[in-house]
Amino acid sequence: MKIVVASDSFKGSMTSVEVAQSAQTGIHQVYPDAEVVGVNVADGGEGTVEAIVQALAGEIVEVLVSDPLMRPITAHYGIAGDTAIIEMAAASGLPLLTPEQRNPWLTSTYGTGEMIMDAIHRGCQNFLVGIGGSATNDAGTGMLQAMGFRFYDADNQLIEDCSGGRMADIARIDDSAVPTAVRTATFTVACDVDTPFCGPEGAAHVFAPQKGANPEMVARLDSAMASLAQVIERHYGVNVIPVAGAGAAGGMGGAFYACLHATLKKGIDMVLDAIHFDAIIQGADLVITGEGKVDFQTAKGKTAAGVLARAKQQHIPVIAIGGCVELCDSVLQMGFAGIYPILTEKVPLEVAMQREFAMSNVTKTIARVLKN
Numbered sequence: 001m002k003i004v005v006a007s008d009s010f011k012g013s014m015t016s017v018e019v020a021q022s023a024q025t026g027i028h029q030v031y032p033d034a035e036v037v038g039v040n041v042a043d044g045g046e047g048t049v050e051a052i053v054q055a056l057a058g059e060i061v062e063v064l065v066s067d068p069l070m071r072p073i074t075a076h077y078g079i080a081g082d083t084a085i086i087e088m089a090a091a092s093g094l095p096l097l098t099p100e101q102r103n104p105w106l107t108s109t110y111g112t113g114e115m116i117m118d119a120i121h122r123g124c125q126n127f128l129v130g131i132g133g134s135a136t137n138d139a140g141t142g143m144l145q146a147m148g149f150r151f152y153d154a155d156n157q158l159i160e161d162c163s164g165g166r167m168a169d170i171a172r173i174d175d176s177a178v179p180t181a182v183r184t185a186t187f188t189v190a191c192d193v194d195t196p197f198c199g200p201e202g203a204a205h206v207f208a209p210q211k212g213a214n215p216e217m218v219a220r221l222d223s224a225m226a227s228l229a230q231v232i233e234r235h236y237g238v239n240v241i242p243v244a245g246a247g248a249a250g251g252m253g254g255a256f257y258a259c260l261h262a263t264l265k266k267g268i269d270m271v272l273d274a275i276h277f278d279a280i281i282q283g284a285d286l287v288i289t290g291e292g293k294v295d296f297q298t299a300k301g302k303t304a305a306g307v308l309a310r311a312k313q314q315h316i317p318v319i320a321i322g323g324c325v326e327l328c329d330s331v332l333q334m335g336f337a338g339i340y341p342i343l344t345e346k347v348p349l350e351v352a353m354q355r356e357f358a359m360s361n362v363t364k365t366i367a368r369v370l371k372n
Contacts (some may be wrong), residue, residue: 004036004284004287006039006277008041008043010290016051021038023038023362024036027370041277042271042303043301043306044192045267048087049086049130052080052271056081059079061118063118068092068107069101073111075115077119083128084126084127085274086129087132092108092136092143103213104250105217107164110143113144116129130270132192136164138164139250139251139254141163141166141228148177182260187256187261187262188273190265193248195207195247197241198251203225203249205218240258272310284316286318288318289320290321291304292322293323293326304320305334312335317337318336322341343361
């Protein structure tokens, strides 16, 4: 018997690896001779770098870059062979700022570009990039600037401080100085939102308020992005406005798509493809997945949904576990062979979140389910 355990972390409680270890203990209590394969997975957000690096036997490196307000900060990313695994939030994320510092008019993605260039200099040519949790709304212009792109205003003056507030000034793009290694690199971007570049449902209106923008700033940012979209279309022949996901990370999705020819994918699909998940589960009799909370959001493409979809293609049954399970029609219709909470009685939250307690409950749950 072969059983694959591919669960997301239970945030604040267990890592993906710890869930797999606990499940393996439960499996072996029932099937001592079973082959258990533990897979570290994530959905493109927190934990993505570690999941892919572990699966590909890579390494974590650190580099000094600029934070959203252009202050020096040490950021980490992963390298496996010629592949770099980057979370833009490590350099340009909202948690790097205090609530008082949040201002998408001033913040820049320059530090993310610095991370990419560091990886380029280390010989990387394939990039897997998660763009969730940004503090920015500069349409990726800061990132592109760090990578050698140049932006000029209507007076043909170089714009040296790309940020949300400078987008409206951009009248021309010059990519003639972009290094060959950047031009030939392959970018796959984890993008789980369908937000268009601009407009009423676009980046500024949907996400900028979370990043510190007031209604007036939101309107100005959206107008600036509409203007920038015209510049991008003149230069690249690509209309980024309606592209699903172009508005992700304050328009960074659009920058990757139009200027770097990136592929935009759901985060879990990017991760599963990177770790060759389809090959891992070949011949499996059962797949076990899970996440901290199984609810209506699970059906929208989180880790458990991605794992289920891949296993379905090979007709492998999947059971899901969760620290908390809220069943609804969308979850029940997904096609899990079973969905189980790891808690069978009410306990205080601080107890439920304790690592040892949670791991023990995973083991008990898996053993109980397999015995039945």
